[in-house]
Ligand SMILES: C[S@@+](CC[C@H](N)C(=O)[O-])C[C@H]1O[C@@H](n2cnc3c(N)ncnc32)[C@H](O)[C@@H]1O
């Protein structure tokens with residue numbers, strides 16, 4: 394069993410985090426809007442999508458977007474707000490390591506600010522590959538271990554081991570992202586070469602690379618204001634996109650998959666769902682479903698299907 398960051402532990406309201414981070418929010422959306430502008434497709438998955446912060450960036454590109462998140466409470470709390478603004482969005486509570494979908498379902502996918510909670514990226518990317526179609530696009534953002542600030546700090550401490558490709562567990566004394574206080578949270582920064590390697594080995598070819606949040610310094614924002622810092626950010630996004638300087642790196646990938654199954658053209662959610670435990674068909678009855686093979690049952694509560702398994 395792989396440990397998961399369960400935001401429901403503390404009833405953590407992630408929307409609050411973004412109330413004071415206009416610069417970071419706009420910086421990420423700027424990159425994603427550019428990427429999704431030219432993309433079109435049917436089923437799309439935003440993995441760890443939370444309350445749909447990034448939905449505006451992909452909503453007009455895909456006809457059937459899904460927000461998947463382990464936090465059932467976040468999805469229930471934000472269901473009506475999301476549905477009002479984005480009526481075509483479906484929301485599913487599930488674990489990124491065990492997703493309740495048929496093979497070869499998705500034309501597009503996205504993961505932003507979640508990979509630090511994924512301690513087993515090889516397992517995750519293989520599960521992702523299963524549900525994505527051949528030639529689908531998948532966008533992966535992650536916290537860059539060797540960003541400029543972290544690298545300078547390592548050099549200052551003569552800590553040259555820091556530059557290895559090994560994942561870096563961030564020290565977390567206090568953390569509400571799903572881990573009890575006093576315990577080490579699942580919070581990894583990854584080397585871009587490490588993630589590139591895992592993606593390539595799984596079949597995800599990196600077509601483009603972007604950097605983001607180059608100017609994540611509170612003093613700069615105070616001095617120049619968010620809007621001016623954003624202007625500088627957009628310039629740096631163009632200039633330094635291929636470097637290891639930014640704290641946040643985004644890979645735009647395309648999946649090359651040899652073995653595929655017959656693709657379904659259904660737009661109904663029930664037609665793409667299956668049991669995340671044994672990958673068999675489900676039988677649906679009102680707000681409940683059970684697996685024909687392993688008998689496990691899943692419920693829909695307060696509008697959200699709960700397919701979470703560990
Ligand atoms: C820092 S938030 C990022 C939310 C959103 N992607 C954004 O950028 O605004 C991380 C989210 O990942 C979810 N998460 C963490 N581990 C997960 C897992 N194994 N499966 C599904 N969701 C997960 C959390 O519940 C949380 O909502």
Ligand SMILES: [Zn+2]
Pocket residue numbers: 668669670671672673684685686687688689
């Ligand atoms: Zn089953």
